[in-house]
Amino acid sequence: MAKKAPRRTAERIAQVTLELFNRFGEPNVSTTLISAELGISPGNLYYHFPSKDALVNQLFDQYEAAMLSLLDAAPDVRDVEDTWFFLHSLFEQVWNHRFLYRDLNNLLSGNRHLETHFHAVLERKTLAFRQMLESLGAVGLMRMDADNIETLSASLSVMVTYWLSYEYVRNPRQAMEPASAGLALTRGAQHVLALLTPYMADAQVQQHLQALTAAYSAPSVA
Numbered sequence: 001m002a003k004k005a006p007r008r009t010a011e012r013i014a015q016v017t018l019e020l021f022n023r024f025g026e027p028n029v030s031t032t033l034i035s036a037e038l039g040i041s042p043g044n045l046y047y048h049f050p051s052k053d054a055l056v057n058q059l060f061d062q063y064e065a066a067m068l069s070l071l072d073a074a075p076d077v078r079d080v081e082d083t084w085f086f087l088h089s090l091f092e093q094v095w096n097h098r099f100l101y102r103d104l105n106n107l108l109s110g111n112r113h114l115e116t117h118f119h120a121v122l123e124r125k126t127l128a129f130r131q132m133l134e135s136l137g138a139v140g141l142m143r144m145d146a147d148n149i150e151t152l153s154a155s156l157s158v159m160v161t162y163w164l165s166y167e168y169v170r171n172p173r174q175a176m177e178p179a180s181a182g183l184a185l186t187r188g189a190q191h192v193l194a195l196l197t198p199y200m201a202d203a204q205v206q207q208h209l210q211a212l213t214a215a216y217s218a219p220s221v222a
Contacts, residue, residue, distance in 0.1 A: 010048040013038060014062070017055050021099035022176065026056060027106060057113045063097040064121055074128035077135050080209050086132065087192050090125075090160055091185040098176055101164040122161060129153035142199045152199070156192055163188040 016038050020029045031052055035045045049055045070089055077086050094101055100118075108115050130153040136142040137149075144152065167175040167184050174180050193209060200206045 009040070009044070013040075013045060013048055014055065014058055018059050018097070018099075021056075021059070022097070025176075026052075026099050026103050031055075053111055053113075056107065056111060059097060060100065060114055060117065063093070063100060064117060066096075067093050067121055068124060071124055071128040074131040075135050077132045078139055079141065080205065080212060083132070083136065083196070083209070084189065084193065084212050087160075087189045088185065091163070091188045094160065094164060095181055095185055098164055101161070102168055102176060104161075104165070122157060125160065126153050126157040129156040141201055141205055142196070143201050144199045148199070152195065155195055159192050159195065160188070163191070 013034070017029070017034050020034060020037060031042060031045055034055075035042045038045070049058065067090075070086075070093055073086065077083055100107065100114075104118075108118060130149055133142060133144065133149045133153060137144065164175070164184065167180075167187070171180075175184065197206050197209060200209060
């Protein structure tokens with residue numbers, strides 16, 4: 001079997017940096033630490049990424065592309081299972097680039113690229129929730145007027161955006177560790193679904209949603 005070609009250095013730098021940022025937080029990771037972790041010289045690192053901001057921007061652009069692709073699926077959410085899967089997938093994307101959410105205010109205040117693009121992602125996220133709610137209403141699963149849709153879509157966007165910050169405040173020593181991912185994602189999705197439940201069309205749909213939530217949370221708690 002032919003050996004796989006080694007990953008390009010820039011890709012390897014980005015991957016290792018993401019792991020370090022996610023683990024320790026972007027402010028706590030220096031370019032010296034990154035180059036040492038990779039076993040390369042600082043000059044080699046700077047050749048590919050001339051500053052730490054360039055690394056942050058590269059990782060954000062990866063996140064943005066993945067998130068926008070996922071948000072495009074919002075109008076296709078047509079049933080309870082679709083709803084759960086869509087929400088859980090959103091939280092997974094947030095978790096994969098959790099350093100952005102852990103240090104969000106700090107990053108936005110010092111990086112113009114993130115300031116403008118993260119705002120666009122937030123707006124797109126709110127629009128996607130509005131499209132999801134309208135889709136569920138169109139098939140008769142939810143009942144709400146236009147004002148409720150507008151308010152709830154914003155609330156859902158806030159919940160997804162700041163859930164990891166809440167988890168971090170609750171447990172700063174462990175919340176961002178990989179072992180915490182299952183519970184963190186499940187708790188976030190459960191709270192978002194709790195916002196939807198009162199608007200479900202009937203008790204049977206509400207029970208279906210609650211049963212599905214319980215089934216998904218069981219493996220994480222075990």
